[in-house]
Amino acid sequence: MARPFDVSAIEQKWQARWLDEGTYEVDNDDPRERFYALCMYPYPSGTAHQGHIRNYTFGDLVVRYQTMRGKAVLSPFGFDSFGLPAENAAIKAGSHPRLFTDARMGELKNSVRRLGAVYDWRREVFSHDPRYMKWAQTIFLTFLEAGLAYRAEAPVNWCPGCATVLANEQVNADGTCDRSGDLVERKNLEQWFFKITDYAEELLNDIDTLEWPERVKTMQRNWIGRSEGVEFDLPLAVDASKALRVFTTRPDTGFGVTYAVVAPEHPMLDFLTTDDERATVEALVARASQATELERTSSSDTGASLDKRGAFTGSFVINPFSGESVPVYVADYVLGTYGTGAIMAVPAEDERDYAFAQVHGLPIVRTIATPDDFEGGAYSGDGLHINSGFLDGLDVPTAKEQAAVFLEQNANGLRKVNYRLRDWLVSRQRFWGCPIPVVYCDGCGIVPVPLDQLPVVAPDDVVMDKSGQSPLATHEGFRATTCPTCGGVARREADTMDTFTDSSWYFLRYADPFTEGKAFDPEQVAKWMPVDQYIGGIEHAILHLLYARFYLKALVDVGLAPGLPREPFKRLFTQGMIRLDGSKMSKSKGNLIAPEKYYDTVGADGLRLFHLFVGPPADDVDWTEQTEDVIEGCARFLDRIYRLCQYDECHFHDDRGEADLEVLRETHRTIVRVTDGLEKWSYNTAVAALMELLNTISKWARSTDGAHRGTLDECLDLLLRLLAPMAPHITAELWESRHEGLSVHEQTWPVADEALTARALVTMVVQINGKVKSRVEVSPDISEADATAAALADEVIGTALAGASPARVVAVPPRLVNIIL
């Protein structure tokens, strides 16, 4: 493990130089073509772990590569520094979250510097910086003024043990509290929301314009969940002037409606419930409202076979298609928050309705002929309608259209688009977050804090105890204030904003962190946006990426970001995660392999090279017993380069011969392969290409014939430039020693000479009946006829054919000729 060079000394020297000389600082008026490279805003959890290392290795590669391509690259860094871990740690330690957070930020900063990742540190942003909070709050108030922020009652996760509300992330998969282990309940509280649903259609449509992984785009589309259907009335049997309004995507199955269902929260439920049924219904509603979200929406089995809890309300409605009277049920499989909170039930064509009908003994009438081989309950495929009056004989799309027209004419029908996406709940009953800048006045109601009084910052003398009570709520000095409008007694909002709000616009502040009077100057930001390459983990596929997309659209619409593009991240790359023993490597799981131990042995360059080489960047990495050996192998590659640059064991000759030229050609072919690999996120093959090149050069230079010195230097220089974005320290050191103090990172990215990459002769494979029998050297632009002739003229082929005449010859010049007998 002895290195031929002092890893630590070299790495520290260059890290200091990049920092001191501001090598990667970039100004907004830089005349070069621009490139915005960004890794996702990290939560400061302390020293970097392998997941960070992987992320920043990729990011730094992009930054250095694009810089060598002559671009002005914006490479900022900062911290998503509000959040629960710091608050919990502070409660535990009896200290302030800021102390904890600042320490962790320092550690992570050190880690990325130690990796050799370079940033324009002047642009650093962190969420708990009052200068950032001021604008975070301004944005909130601007949204409020524009009607994009509103207050409403909503169910939240309530932990009885902690006597507080939990964020979704704090609820375990089994519905228990992450901290106390108590079963989390649902509770209705007044909360702040952002109207992201106003943008549902645009958020959905714009997905098509993004160069993102298909997987992420699909996840976002599913999350938004657009569905087209018809909303219409089911008149009450006893009083046709009143009606139950329902939403369906399958109006064509209307003749199969055998009952209707309302959600337990439905406003008409009380009215629909008859005295005979009241006790049963109320028991069911009570159970549903007390039930946890988990109990209500899932079970140990699949949706189709769920225990369909429900009860008859005693009322009947008229099916407008058949004119028949059908019973109305209340059931918790219908959600109060989607559509109208009530449905028409078609058990023959809907699995959930089918399961409910089975449990409650309700009739099932097929309206679509099932295929002959169909077995099972509900049939949701296409087919011809039966038992459906004027729809009989029609296929599903046609019947849908005619049924919709019928409902428009006969049942107050209205075509409607519904979304699964809900408004964004931004209130958090937390201390370590950005305070929501409003006050509550008995006379004036909700009053925004005037802009010149921002930021609203939480006081430091807050008692952090283990009660779980929101500390701000009980801090009289903070809560008691005066109304900015009437001057009367008022109380400050005690909740803070979801930390996802902080990560929804930080990339805009990066582009213009120097502006004092506003969140950012749109003109400055427009020079950089949209982000050319965004890099992060797949775990943010939905929430962060959706929120940030919403924020930018909203910021443009409320006038804070005129002229900016409406999509923040043009290209997204999601890296694979690191696994140890099958589970994700993470701090919370405590299964980290710290990178520090490698810095003194293989160095940052060796570790970076490992992450690039181990496999496709998008794939997960399994950290195994073999991993250490692979890391060692990557370091060995760097050692060999170092020694070759010292001309260890090299021999030389004077005139440049054919062998020398061939190595130079191979070097130029490698330029193509590496460039291609970097452009296509195939870093593992780019590294492999460089390893091959080293093998070629090394074998040649150390052969007894030796190498032409000038050609060797030319090849080595090209190799160093290609390797520079991957292993920045050792390449910088070697380049400096070979070129009198110059920096490899200020060199341009090599361009292959086409005259050198072209081949005079290529190997053409000759097959007989699809089996390789021989190879011949031919010109790359050989004609089909000549290729065939060359194949047939080959000695081995002649022997193999033994005079037999081919039935057919397939020639694909210059790759192969296949002779079929």
Next chain:
RNA sequence: GCCCGGAUGGCGGAAUGGCAGACGCGGAGGACUCAAAAUCCUUUGCUCGAGAGGGCGUGUGGGUUCGAGUCCCACUCUGGGCACCA
């Protein structure tokens, strides 16, 4: 249950429909060394064969094609996302 991925040597992985296994790890043998480490060289899919050489090979079964790891159909296993959204 639905929607996405994935399956290639002992291992990580490579391969515009055209020489499967690049590159690396590991293994075996050798050189150097008093010895070891480091380094360098050779070798390494399985199998039959002394050898020359042959046969078999990309999860399974079919198909398209002169030719399939690659395209199509069905299936198995596996990873992930969503999960009563009417």
